[in-house]
Amino acid sequence: MIRYILQRLGESAAVIALMSFVIYALIGLMPGDPIDLMINSDPRLTPADAARLRAVYGLDRPLVDRYLSWAAAAIGGDFGNSRLHVRPVLDVMPGFLLNTVKLMGLSFILSVAIAIPAGVIAARRQNSRLDHVINLLCFAGISVPVFWLALMLIILFSVMMPILPASGIASVGGGGGIMDAARHLVLPVATLTIFSVGSYTRFVRAAMIEVLRQDYIRTARAKGAGPSRIVWVHALRNAMIPVVTVIALSFGTLFSGALITETMFAYPGMGKLIYDSIMGNDYNMALVTLLFATAVTLAANLLADLAYAWLDPRISYAAGEGARP
Amino acid sequence: MTDIVRPTAPPDGMLILFARRFADHRLALASLVVLLALALLAAAAPAAEWLLGVSANSVNLTIRFAPPSLAHPFGTDELGRDLLVRLLYGGRISLAVGIAAALASAVIGTIIGLLAGYYGGKLDALLMRLTDGVIALPLLPLLIVLAAVDLTKIGLPAELARDPDVSLYRMVVIIALVSWTTVARLVRGATLSVREREFVLAAAACGAGPLRIMAVHILPNVVSPIIVATTLSVGNVILLESVLSFLGLGIQPPIASWGNMLTGAQELIWSAPQLVFWPGALIFATVIAFNFLGDGMQDALDPRAITR
């Protein structure tokens, strides 16, 4: 098991190293370069100055060279300065990260709190009218464009019925306290929850149907366990194994949803930070935030695999194919 | 010699069985009708232009935000363009990009899945690691970067790079690059099981090479998961295209797409909420219809399988 974990950690580290190069190269392909930006802000610079600056910043060196010196500095803890925030990248990130954790955490808790009962009820009464209604709502949640959902919620609750703020995390002027912050979270959390709850409910329903078919459920029933006890204790516990895995595996999707939600509500989180830094030619920031998002997604996947292996005794860690007859 | 015997089983095959089961899935059937209607309407966009005597891209600032009227059944947008005609043209783009990118990713995924499943061993391990790696990436941020890449820096002539038509192909390519993984996994799994069936051995015993075995014997037997996964992915692709276009990184104006019609919508929510409503509602309807369609096909092709 330990060897398996180490192997997976090594693989993830390799993927991150590879991705750092890919992202570095892609960022280099984005419109403009730092020198162009300097020229734009200071029209007195001549082409000769620009060339000299390029040499000073090493921009005339081959891609791999530049990447290696970036990577060397990064390993030493220096990720450079943010162009938009004019501060070291690593100083800017924590505040945005905290906001994203709040947003994603709240909507995750809410989604799970809705998905488990809804999925279990749908599975218990498979093909009933209630099941069909739940199914319809799930498909709606999966299929709705998040940015449009956000716009609709803003139109409903900030324009037509101005009861909730449409953007930011605090009212202008500040001093709103915790209630003000909470009011600002309502629409973003609602958007992200609607986005994720549909697929979670379908995971729960599918896993419950699978479990309710199994023999040991019939055994529990034969032993006289009441129907509610069977469903909520015996079956749900077993259904959670695949559910936990799929939910962890869908972390990347949730993060994509968070990026759109944050952008729509001008909510200062990691998603908006990524988007703004890409759009604002903030190369250092874009690079670090993208890599961070990749690392977190990989970690979620790794945890999902480990949790699955841990919880399900039938999985061995054998990588090779079985013997053929 | 023995007597001639005629087949005993009824001649109707899997297709009829499939059609019957699919017809039981009323939502899927309704979705199919909705999608066909949408496709027809989108195809009829030039006819609508002609009937209304307007052009999709003709700007007329004197009639900005006009309310619905006979001349403009859905009203006009912030540049005085006819909303209905633009919605129809946007539908063409969204459907075309969605289907093209889904097909392209199906092709990539099928090739990778077939190779991994048929050859197994080191190639399989390599390709599946690649697939896991792509799945584990944060999709949207990556797509934003890919969509923002300056095409002149990879050697495209400037006028071509800025051509709005090129933004169409770019969308198809970058979305296909990241969304082939589902098909690849499904095809690999199906290939692994089909590969062990005796008719594959029989073909090999006849002397068939790997290419022929994959193309003639394995591929036709793994079509069902490919069709289902591709149908389901059309919805996802349309969502990705619309959000990128909305962010200004996808389909470039003046080409209308449902996503880029919402660019700048945050400014319109006060003055013209109907402009915000329609494009998104159409995206929503199209995506949900593709998802129901795929779900119904999955149930019809494999009645034992429970929902995804």
Add this chain to the structure above:
Amino acid sequence: MTAPLLSAEGLFKHFPLRGGLFGRRAGKVHALNGIDFAIWPGRTLALVGESGCGKTTAARAVAGLIRPDAGRLLFRGKDVATASGNDRKSARRAMQMVFQDPYGSLNPRLNVNAIVAEPLVIHGIGDGAARRDRVAEVLAQVGIDPRDGERYPHEFSGGQRQRIAIARALAPEPELIIADEPLSALDVSIQSQVLNLLKDIQAARGLAFLFITHDLAVVDYFADEVAVMYLGHIVERAPRAALFAAPRHPYTRTLLAAAPRPGGGKRRPGAVPAGEVPSPIDPPAGCPFHPRCPRAVSACRETMPILSGGDHAFACHNPEPVP
């Protein structure tokens, strides 16, 4: 006697077994432990044994589906593995296979014409029209109406499917048919029909057969020579009549004793083998049959007896006496 059509010399095949953490090699299955046999033109060699004895592996090695670890396959005296491209191709064309399960061995997405034409397409035999004629001809030979060629396998019964599979094997005019338990997936009432069909075809075209089976009644009816396999070894090899009349290996004797013979009544005395077949993953030392053998002597536990004895060969330290 003429030269053999096909001979196998010392075929070895071990399958690696993976298991435990990270797919470590956990052992290997000794599927073929160096077997020799020969098939003459127009004659039938039956490979007999319990399941897991390696007879299917032997058939697949002959058909070129698996590559043996060691040993040679000679077709008309030429080594198939080292032959030039043309020789190898014509050898492959001359050896066609019929599989056990007619539900699995026909591609459900191809119609009967396409299935039967496949070996012709692969080997580039004839043009479109010639292929169509050939397909209709072999279909009629096996008792399938050529007008049903546009139909798909699922529309046919098991027996009909096996006829289609036989038609496919016949299409490229082979000299040897490798039949791997071609009857055991069929209803008993159908088995004799298909067996008669095979026998008719053999008589009409002088085909040789490598016939894999566990059914001694079929062997008695169909085979010219018989090779008995046990855990990857050929333990006895003899003309059919000699083998049935006087089995020399104790394993053959117990097999014959356990099998009901057509005509009935003639069940031979002798114990049914006691105990389980040892695992091919970890075969016992010495003669692999010794743990179950009623005649085992001390030599049997130590050294593997060598197959010897000319026409009626057997591998046993303490053979059954000739009656």
